[in-house]
Amino acid sequence: MHYDVIVIGAGSMGMSAGYYLSKSGKKVVLLDSFVPPHNKGSHHGETRIIRHAYGEGEEYVSLVLKAQDLWEHLEQLTERQLFLRTGVLNAGSQQSPFIKQVIASSNKFGLPLEKLDANQVHKRWAGITLPEDYIGCFEPASGVLKSEECIRAYQQLAKSHGADIKVNSPVRNLTVQGDGVTVKTDDQSYHAEALVVAAGAWSPKLLDMLGLNVPLTPIRKTFAWFDADEKLYGHNGFSAFTFDTPEGTYYGFPSISGAGLKLGRHDGGNRMNPEETMARFGEFAEDAGDLERFLNRFMPFGQTLRHGKNCIYTMTPDEDFIVDLHPHHPHIAIAAGFSGHGFKFSSVIGESLSDLILSGKTENDISPFSLNRFQ
Known part of the structure; x- marks a missing residue:
């Protein structure tokens, strides 16, 4: 079957790219090993934070x-409702590099940010208790994305512009010709002039077929929901949050429509093979224990574990993204290594991937995410 563009991976980045490419008039097919949105990658779990005063870097x-x-x-x-303007509280020691970067980003770009001491944080959010040397940096314009609903929204639009989405179609072989690419699944062969690879934890295997050895490490991550006092932690009065602590970096969400207080840990985790069955939440004692210790220290109001889930981070060594054209095949665009903080960017990354395929460049500044930094 012949298309203008094949997109491998119909998750957050791929589905977005599929929409922008099909909107431009290209005949597009998206291939996914599962049925998106699904629980095998990095986009499930209902919600993701979107922060503006970015602690990971001004870029x-x-x-x-x-x-x-x-x-x-x-x-x-x-x-569709995709965004909840809950605000985001960034908390940590005044000496925390993350907190300092949040403040620097806010100052440089003129972003709204309220700096609060520990007592002021507790006064505003009675469910939070901070050590005296911590501060809170509250972003009132930031909030929460409904991640799976975002995937469905891009899927809806991509289909409306004529994109084909082939589910349960893992890629078995991938070859490059001078005039395009050929992608083979179990039951079909697809040819196109251009290719987008946005396959999450499965990217290393596909990039190897393209002659690229990229340092990507899939990591098993867990997160959980806890029964909580809605007056303290409900989304009408409580914000999303990121805490930088000596024990690790934690993030969480208010209880949205009674779902419970959601909490995860950003750093840590166990290396995994995405081809193998991932250990379910609770198979390791630390899955819940680590999160409960955080709550006991910072939100000590009797939360009880409701349930937990897993997802996959695909890490680069520097924890920055890869968004670039193949160094030897400019008709192939690559998006990989989003290192646990990529979902919020998937709208603009999808647009950027479409730009790269259509014209070889994009007005969005993706220069920090080039492949050549690993050469």
């Missing part, structure tokens, strides 16, 4: 602001 701020605009436009196009 992300312009991208995340563009991503925010695109999410809001997507809401209008699909008439």
Whole structure:
């Protein structure tokens, strides 16, 4: 079967790219090993935080602001609620590099940010108790994305522009010709002039078929929901949050529509092979124990574990993304290694991938995410 563009991976980045490419008039097919949205990758679990005063580096701020605009436009196009403006509280020691970067990003880009001491944080959010040397940096314009609903929204639009989405279709072989690419699944062979690889934890295997040895490490991650006092932690009064602590970096969400307080740990985790069955939440004692210790220290109001889930981080050595063209095949675009903080950017990354395929360049600044930094 012949297409203009094949997209491998119909998750967050791939589904977004599929929409922008099909919108441009390209005949597009998206191939996914599962049925998106699904629980095998990095986009499930209902919600993701979108922060603007970015603690991971100033180079992300312009991208995340563009991503925010695109999410809001997507809401209008699909008439779906995708974003909740809960605000985001970034908390940590005044000496925390993460907190210092949040403040620096806010200052450089003129972003709204309220700096609060530990007592002021507790006064505003009675469910939070901070050590005296911690501060809170509250971003009132940030909030929560409904991640699986975002996938469905891009899927809806991609299909409306004629994109084909082939589910349960893992790629078995991938070859490059001068005039395009051929991708084989179990029951079909696809040819196209251009290719986007956005396959999450399965990217190393596919990139190897393209002659690239990229340092990507899949990591098993867990997160959980806890029964909580809705007056303290309900989304009408409580914000999303990121805490930088000596024990690790934690993130969480208010209880949305009674779902419970959601909590995860950003760092740590266990290496895994995505081809193998991932250990279920609770098979390791630390799955719940680590999160419960955080709650006992910072939100000590009797939360009880409700249930937990797993997802996969695909890590680069520097924890920055890879968004680039193949160094030897400019008709192939690659998006990989989003290192646990990529979902919020998937709107603008999808647009950027489409730009790269259509013209070889994009107005979005993706220069920090080049492949050549690993050469």
